[in-house]
Amino acid sequence: MTLRLYSGPLSMFGAKAEIALHEKGIAFELVMVPFDMARLYQPKHPEVARINPKCQVPVLIHDGLEIFDSTQIFEYLEELQPAPPLWPADRQARARARLLEHLSDEVYFPRVVRLMGLQATPDDPAAVAARDACAGFYRRMEAALATGGGDYLAGSYGYADIAVFMAQLFGARMGAPMTDETPALLAWRTRMAARPPVRRVAAAMARYLLSVGRPLPPFLAAIEQADRG
Numbered sequence: 001m002t003l004r005l006y007s008g009p010l011s012m013f014g015a016k017a018e019i020a021l022h023e024k025g026i027a028f029e030l031v032m033v034p035f036d037m038a039r040l041y042q043p044k045h046p047e048v049a050r051i052n053p054k055c056q057v058p059v060l061i062h063d064g065l066e067i068f069d070s071t072q073i074f075e076y077l078e079e080l081q082p083a084p085p086l087w088p089a090d091r092q093a094r095a096r097a098r099l100l101e102h103l104s105d106e107v108y109f110p111r112v113v114r115l116m117g118l119q120a121t122p123d124d125p126a127a128v129a130a131r132d133a134c135a136g137f138y139r140r141m142e143a144a145l146a147t148g149g150g151d152y153l154a155g156s157y158g159y160a161d162i163a164v165f166m167a168q169l170f171g172a173r174m175g176a177p178m179t180d181e182t183p184a185l186l187a188w189r190t191r192m193a194a195r196p197p198v199r200r201v202a203a204a205m206a207r208y209l210l211s212v213g214r215p216l217p218p219f220l221a222a223i224e225q226a227d228r229g
Contacts, residue, residue, distance in 0.1 A: 003028040005073075006048050006059040008035045009208040012109065012166045013070040014058040015201050019162050020074055022197030024081045033057060037212050071101065074159045086158035097154035100144060104163040108137040112167065115174035122175060134176035138168075142182040150184065151191065165192045169202065172217035193223050203227030 005021065005028050007014025021028050033045035044055045051059045052068035059068045060076065067076060078087055088094045111130040118127040141153060141164060148155040153164060168178060168189070178185055192198050206216050206224035216224065 003060065003062040004031060005029070006031045006033055006045065006061075007057045008033050008041060010035065010205065011057050012170055013056075013105075015166045015205060016070040016159075016162050017058040017060065017073045017077075019166070019197045019201045020077055020086060020159065022200060023084065023086060023162075023195075024077055026077065026081055037214075070163075071105065074101075085156075086162075088154050088156050088158065090155070093148070093155050096144070096147070097158055097160040100141075100153050100160040101163040103137070103140070104160070104167045108134065108164075109167045109170070111137075112171045112174050112176065115171075115176060119174070127175075131176045134171050135179075135181070138178050138182045138185055141188075142185045145184045145188055152188070157195075161188075161192060162198070165189065165198060166202075169205075169217070169220060172219070173214075177217060189219060193219065193226075199223055199227050 003021070003026060005014070005017055007018055007030060009032055018030065031045075031047075033041060033048060034043070035041055041055075041057075045057075047061075048057055048059050049055045051061075051066045054068075056068070058070055058073060059066070060073050062076075062080070065076075067073060074086070078085070088097055111133045114130045115127060115134075118124050118130070121127060144153045145151075152158070153160045171177065178189065180186070193202070202220060203224045203226075206220050209216060209220075210224070
């Protein structure tokens with residue numbers, strides 16, 4: 001059975017799963033559920049609502065298995081096709097990578113979501129606190145690069161990098177961009193953007209944003225231009 005991934009044009013978590021599938025070289029059918037900037041994901045896609053009690057993408061269907069949550073999808077893909085590996089082989093490095101992915105999804109990204117509702121009031125104390133928390137996360141990722149050896153967050157390229165790259169894309173859009181305070185992290189983002197699977201998925205998201213009249217952070221605009229060749 002063909003593997004099918006349900007995602008959305010502005011789903012950070014869906015984009016994580018899509019990049020991982022491309023990195024693994026796994027053939028799949030991508031189903032983009034209905035979405036617009038006013039109604040968001042209403043009405044919910046019936047298959048997504050049936051499979052995920054939270055009615056959210058991503059949802060993956062493969063050979064009779066139905067799963068949701070980007071991290072659970074990562075784990076399934078790693079067992080489905082071990083090569084190329086996207087978790088480190090070393091046990092401690094693998095634990096660090098899993099922690100970084102969790103921090104990105106569950107600690108950093110909620111601050112970005114908070115900023116989504118404060119775009120009209122950037123000086124609100126809640127907005128300032130959210131941006132400060134994002135800056136602290138970037139500093140932590142800068143330190144992770146030093147621990148991992150400099151190129152990727154947990155030593156070798158993998159799921160932690162995919163998660164942080166997609167999350168910071170939304171952070172930049174919501175007014176919490178990375179700065180010169182974390183030069184190694186900026187260089188890491190450039191390396192990430194050069195990977196064809198990352199560029200392909202990020203560029204598609206950029207084109208959707210342009211189609212609905214939304215501005216792009218400079219680094220995302222450069223990715224979209226590079227993808228067009």
